[in-house]
Amino acid sequence: MTPATPQEVGSVTKAVTGLLLAEAVARGEVTERTTLAEVHTGRELPAELGRTTLGELATHTSGLPRLSTRAQLRALLTDRTLGNPYAWDTPGSLLADAGSTPLRTERGAHSYSNLGYALLGQALAVRAGTPYPQLLHERVLRPLGMAATAALPAPLPAGRAHEVAPDGRATRPWLSAGSAPAGTGVFSTAEDLGRLAAAAARGELPGAAALEPRVDADGARTGWGWLTASLDGRTVVGVNGATYGAQASVWCEPATGRWVAVTAPTGPGAEPATQTAALRLLLGEDPGA
Numbered sequence: 001m002t003p004a005t006p007q008e009v010g011s012v013t014k015a016v017t018g019l020l021l022a023e024a025v026a027r028g029e030v031t032e033r034t035t036l037a038e039v040h041t042g043r044e045l046p047a048e049l050g051r052t053t054l055g056e057l058a059t060h061t062s063g064l065p066r067l068s069t070r071a072q073l074r075a076l077l078t079d080r081t082l083g084n085p086y087a088w089d090t091p092g093s094l095l096a097d098a099g100s101t102p103l104r105t106e107r108g109a110h111s112y113s114n115l116g117y118a119l120l121g122q123a124l125a126v127r128a129g130t131p132y133p134q135l136l137h138e139r140v141l142r143p144l145g146m147a148a149t150a151a152l153p154a155p156l157p158a159g160r161a162h163e164v165a166p167d168g169r170a171t172r173p174w175l176s177a178g179s180a181p182a183g184t185g186v187f188s189t190a191e192d193l194g195r196l197a198a199a200a201a202r203g204e205l206p207g208a209a210a211l212e213p214r215v216d217a218d219g220a221r222t223g224w225g226w227l228t229a230s231l232d233g234r235t236v237v238g239v240n241g242a243t244y245g246a247q248a249s250v251w252c253e254p255a256t257g258r259w260v261a262v263t264a265p266t267g268p269g270a271e272p273a274t275q276t277a278a279l280r281l282l283l284g285e286d287p288g289a
Helices: 012-026 054-058 069-081 091-099 114-127 132-144 189-200 272-283
Strands: 185-189 215-217 218-222 227-231 236-241 246-253 258-264
Touching: 012 054, 012 114, 012 132, 012 185, 012 189, 012 218, 012 246, 054 114, 069 091, 091 114, 091 236, 132 189, 189 236, 189 246, 189 258, 236 272, 246 272, 258 272
Parallel strands: none
Antiparallel strands: 215 218, 218 227, 227 236, 236 246, 246 258
């Protein structure tokens, strides 16, 4: 494992999907009040889902649960087998699955939702007329020089990390065309994530408005895929991600320009915990303490 070793980055992808939303707003393609019904004009959506705005999806305030009902059932099986709970998600199936999934909370309350971010990224792709992997490459990855990062790369990156669960069992990648914007099948390296973190620290990200905090979120404030938190009186901004067999964290301190990116080919619950290590490094502490 080196800084150039590719691995899955999980929900760190939500941060770049948030950048895509801010870019689309800046281009005049959408606003944060654009609804799913306004994007998917050729599909009949349940009224509640159709009223959902892109801004609500981006801040986890749409009321949608973490997973669709169908994905929740799949997850019960794949938690045991370490398989891929998102394997059947396609850009087209997401809307049908979301339409048949009861809301978890009232609209406006913060409730983390992978389903919501998948819908967000696919809506941006529809409005741009470009598949999500290509849209991500053109508007975020290429401008930042993140050549080792890709959504749904085919074939999978050579020399990628051997990802394992905390109990040591090998895991399979989470590959899903539908849920890619939420963090399935997106591979990167610590070096490339460092480019993302450094640009965030300097205020030079495409779609930098995504970092602006908007909603309270479990002791922090969330923007569009990015968290802002106060640690020891210092303001830090970043995001974490995990799959069954990988962890990644990207954090920065805009006031000082400090940044850090950490990857590890082990699932959540195993050491090293990338979020803890990243924040300790950012604050100048021993990451192994």
